[in-house]
Amino acid sequence: MKEARGIQYQDRREAPIGVFDSGVGGLTVVREILRQLPAEGITYFGDTARVPYGSKSRETIVRYSRQIIRFLMTRGVKAIVVACNTVSAYALEELRPEVEVPIIGVVKPGAKMAASVTRNGKIGVIGTEGTIGSGIYTSFLRELRPDIQVLGKACPLFVPLAEEGWLEGEVPMLVAKSYLTKLRHSGIDTLILGCTHYPLLRPAIAEVMGPEVTLVNPAYETAVSLRSLLQEQRLDKQGAEEGKAPLCEFFVSDAAEWFNRFAGRILPTGIANTRQIPIEEY
């Protein structure tokens, strides 16, 4: 393991926010943070060499996440956003005591939002096998409202579909129908997009679910929670210089060029300076 020496900021408020995901999905969370906290810098890590996480065991996901957090700490981040539902489900609570900066996931904010928008108390959750199998959305939702009914459905093909860029047309529609038709007729009025890739397939998901079901994107509420957290802990950046965009840095474990191309579809501005790092050494 590399020694955790690295960048240090004299004024911690100036430090970037660390964001990580198993691959490109977490960029939908970065997009929300850029919208809602435009002054903040971001250091993103996407584990493109070891994606997907959704079918991996808890033990492996904890080990990978620990390496990524060590790497982000060498970049001097002031807070960490786990922009991956599977990691939030499997590893966040175990890792929290080990991390010296505030750390938040996407599951709790997503659950909070869903509990507040449902009218009939019936909520659907879609995600990877890991996230659905963990039952974590159900736990958080029941903490908020014990009478809530939760229906979960793993949709493993959504991630490769999104990463292949197959976001619209016949194939995503048919895959969405195969996964979601039963859920559509179950009486839920709210559906949590419990994987950061899924907002990319929103058109197909929305068409299958129909207009009476509210789709919840946890990325939005995560950015809201992040803002509160930074303010509470006096870590929010004080006044961005006008006309000067904050620094966003991107790191991956493999294939930086492909990542740049994909990021261009999600983020408002293209990126070109993604660097590949040997994450296994952290």
Added chain:
Amino acid sequence: MKEARGIQYQDRREAPIGVFDSGVGGLTVVREILRQLPAEGITYFGDTARVPYGSKSRETIVRYSRQIIRFLMTRGVKAIVVACNTVSAYALEELRPEVEVPIIGVVKPGAKMAASVTRNGKIGVIGTEGTIGSGIYTSFLRELRPDIQVLGKACPLFVPLAEEGWLEGEVPMLVAKSYLTKLRHSGIDTLILGCTHYPLLRPAIAEVMGPEVTLVNPAYETAVSLRSLLQEQRLDKQGAEEGKAPLCEFFVSDAAEWFNRFAGRILPTGIANTRQIPIEEY
């Protein structure tokens, strides 16, 4: 890295054959070896923690393959079969000088077979982005017959479809149509299934391509080549004890249980004793 100490066989002919793949796809090669060389034992490694390889860079694939070969050598294997087209394409020639036992891939045997069955000299190849991008099938085919025309097409969704067990029905048919319709009308008379997962989707691929196109499964020809190689080098096992099945051992880098379930669909006999090992330490 772990020291490469391990099992040693006094009679090298008794040692198992090492077979590896990025995940479960290589089991289609194991199936062929079991059919054609029923006396031989097999030690299989599936890199289920780091699958898929198809979208990873050459450098990463070489590094991963080196770790796997080191692990197989600790198991005392007498020969190694690279049951993965992407590794065969990207890493085999670079690794060959480093390996003390004979090593063969699936690409050369597959190309040989396709060159011998084509009537009009027009051959299609489907595989991962890595395999197609490498142009390796084209190189081998042209070495065999310089006038051969090769048309390649990457089909990235086939691997997750196969691993999801979605082998028949509307979705695989539609995905196959999306990928293959152009190839079907291109005039090829032979199609190489250039990824070890693809034979699992053979029904859908065959239906789209029609009866006039011969589908070549490199796994078959790889087992033929392996038999010749073992005989030439006097490594073939001498006479199996009657009624006693040879030992097949399975190792993975993650989620052994899921692997066992999946293997049951491919191999003639179910397996239950798959072990998970920390491949990064090799």
